[in-house]
Amino acid sequence: MGIEDRKQRHKDDLKETILRAAKELFLEKGYEATSMRNIAEKIEYSAATIYLHFKDKNEVFYALHKEGFRMLVTEFRTLENVSDPFERLKAMGHVYVNFAVENPDFYQLMFVMAQPLEVLKLDLTLCWDEGDDAFRVLLETVIECQKLGYFKGFEPNGFSFMVWSTVHGLASLRTSGHLDHVRQVKTQMADINVVTKHTMDTFMSMMEQLK
Amino acid sequence: MGIEDRKQRHKDDLKETILRAAKELFLEKGYEATSMRNIAEKIEYSAATIYLHFKDKNEVFYALHKEGFRMLVTEFRTLENVSDPFERLKAMGHVYVNFAVENPDFYQLMFVMAQPLEVLKLDLTLCWDEGDDAFRVLLETVIECQKLGYFKGFEPNGFSFMVWSTVHGLASLRTSGHLDHVRQVKTQMADINVVTKHTMDTFMSMMEQLK
DNA sequence: TTATTTACTGAACACTGTTTAGTAATCTTG
DNA sequence: CAAGATTACTAAACAGTGTTCAGTAAATAA
Numbered sequence: 001m002g003i004e005d006r007k008q009r010h011k012d013d014l015k016e017t018i019l020r021a022a023k024e025l026f027l028e029k030g031y032e033a034t035s036m037r038n039i040a041e042k043i044e045y046s047a048a049t050i051y052l053h054f055k056d057k058n059e060v061f062y063a064l065h066k067e068g069f070r071m072l073v074t075e076f077r078t079l080e081n082v083s084d085p086f087e088r089l090k091a092m093g094h095v096y097v098n099f100a101v102e103n104p105d106f107y108q109l110m111f112v113m114a115q116p117l118e119v120l121k122l123d124l125t126l127c128w129d130e131g132d133d134a135f136r137v138l139l140e141t142v143i144e145c146q147k148l149g150y151f152k153g154f155e156p157n158g159f160s161f162m163v164w165s166t167v168h169g170l171a172s173l174r175t176s177g178h179l180d181h182v183r184q185v186k187t188q189m190a191d192i193n194v195v196t197k198h199t200m201d202t203f204m205s206m207m208e209q210l211k
Numbered sequence: 212m213g214i215e216d217r218k219q220r221h222k223d224d225l226k227e228t229i230l231r232a233a234k235e236l237f238l239e240k241g242y243e244a245t246s247m248r249n250i251a252e253k254i255e256y257s258a259a260t261i262y263l264h265f266k267d268k269n270e271v272f273y274a275l276h277k278e279g280f281r282m283l284v285t286e287f288r289t290l291e292n293v294s295d296p297f298e299r300l301k302a303m304g305h306v307y308v309n310f311a312v313e314n315p316d317f318y319q320l321m322f323v324m325a326q327p328l329e330v331l332k333l334d335l336t337l338c339w340d341e342g343d344d345a346f347r348v349l350l351e352t353v354i355e356c357q358k359l360g361y362f363k364g365f366e367p368n369g370f371s372f373m374v375w376s377t378v379h380g381l382a383s384l385r386t387s388g389h390l391d392h393v394r395q396v397k398t399q400m401a402d403i404n405v406v407t408k409h410t411m412d413t414f415m416s417m418m419e420q421l422k
Numbered sequence: 423t424t425a426t427t428t429a430c431t432g433a434a435c436a437c438t439g440t441t442t443a444g445t446a447a448t449c450t451t452g
Numbered sequence: 453c454a455a456g457a458t459t460a461c462t463a464a465a466c467a468g469t470g471t472t473c474a475g476t477a478a479a480t481a482a
Contacts, residue, residue: 169380
C-alpha cells in the first residue's frame, strides 16, 4: 500500500505538495474533473488530510488562482524593457492571449469563472492583489502611450477597460472553442491560430490609427 | 395516422415540460448545481424518464443553449429597422451586453462554457446554427458600415471577430464580477453600470474615429 | 510513566449522472 | 375475446463526488 510506503519517507511541506499535485491534475484534466480523492491518491495521502490544510476544494482552487496571477505578472515584467509604450502594449496583448492559450485552465480559474460570493467578499483584497497589479501595468502603459500622442481625448481608465475587454474576449472565445467554431463555419481561414493573430492584429492596427 | 400524431404530441409535450423545468432551475441555481433528480422532481417524474427524451444532461443543456440564441437573434431582428448601419452596430453592442447582464446563466451557457468535445464534433452544425446567424448579422452590418466609409482597409471577418471579442469580453468581465472588482479597487466610478457603459462608449467612439 | 497533543485515516453521509431490469398499461393481432 | 408485443415509465443499483468525524498510532510534554 502506498500509504505505508509514504510513512517510510520523510515529510516536508505537505501543503505545497498538495498544491503541486492539484495544479498538475487541474491543468491536465480540468477543475471539475479533478476530485479531492484524485489529488490525495497522487500524493499518497487520504482525502481527509487535504481538509487539514484547506477548507474545501475551492480554497485549493484559490491558492492556484493566486499563483496564476503571479505567473502572468512575471511574464508582464519581462516586457518592462520594451521602451516604446505602444510596442509594449502590443506585446502585453500577445502575452495575455498566449498565457490563456497555453494555460487554459489557469486562465479559466483567473478570469472566466465567476467568484463564489463569500470568497469575493472576504478575500477581496487578498486574492486579487496580483490581478490588480496586472491592470495597473496596463493602465500605466496606456497613460504612457497617451503622452506620445496615442488615444487622444480618451479617458485612460475607460480605454484600459476597453483594451482588457477586447483581449480577454479574444482569449475567452479562443479557449472556449467558440471562435474556432465560427471560423470553420464562416471563414476560409486555415486554423485557429491564424484567426487569433488576425483578430489581435486588427485590434492593434485599429489602435495605431488613433495616433 | 391521427393517433400517431397524438402520441408524438404527447411525447413532445413531456420533452418541452422537461426543458421548461430545466430552464427554470438552471437560471435559478446554475447548471452545475442543478441535478437530473432536481429536474425530475420538479415535473414529478423519475430521473430515468428524462433519459428517454435526452441522451444526457448535456443534451438538455444544448436544447436550452439553442433557445438562448433564438432569444438573442430575435432581439437582433428588432434592430433591422435601424437604417444607419453604424447606429445599428452600436445598438447591437448594447443589446448583446444587456442580454448578458439580464440573462447571465443563458449567457454563460451560450458563450462562456467550453463545449464538451464530443458534442462539438457531432452537433457542430446543429447546435450553433443560431449562433452562426448572430455572427452573420454582425458581419453583414460591418460590411454595410464599410460601404459608408467606416473601417477603411480592414478585412471584414477579422474586424467582426474583433468587435465580437470586445463586446463579449466586456459582457464576460461584467457578469463574472471581475470588472466590478477592478472598478472598486482602481477607479472612482460610481457603479458597475457606469463602467460598463463607459467602456462600451469608449469602444464605439474609437470605431467612429475610423471613418 | 502517564497525559496530551499532533498527524493522519477509514468509513460514513448525502449527494451526483447514468444504466438496467422490471412493471404495469395500452395496442396489435390471431 | 385472449395472447403477445409495444409503450411509458420507474425503483434500484453502480460508481463516482465533496465533506465530516470518530478513532488511532506516534510523538511530545509533564
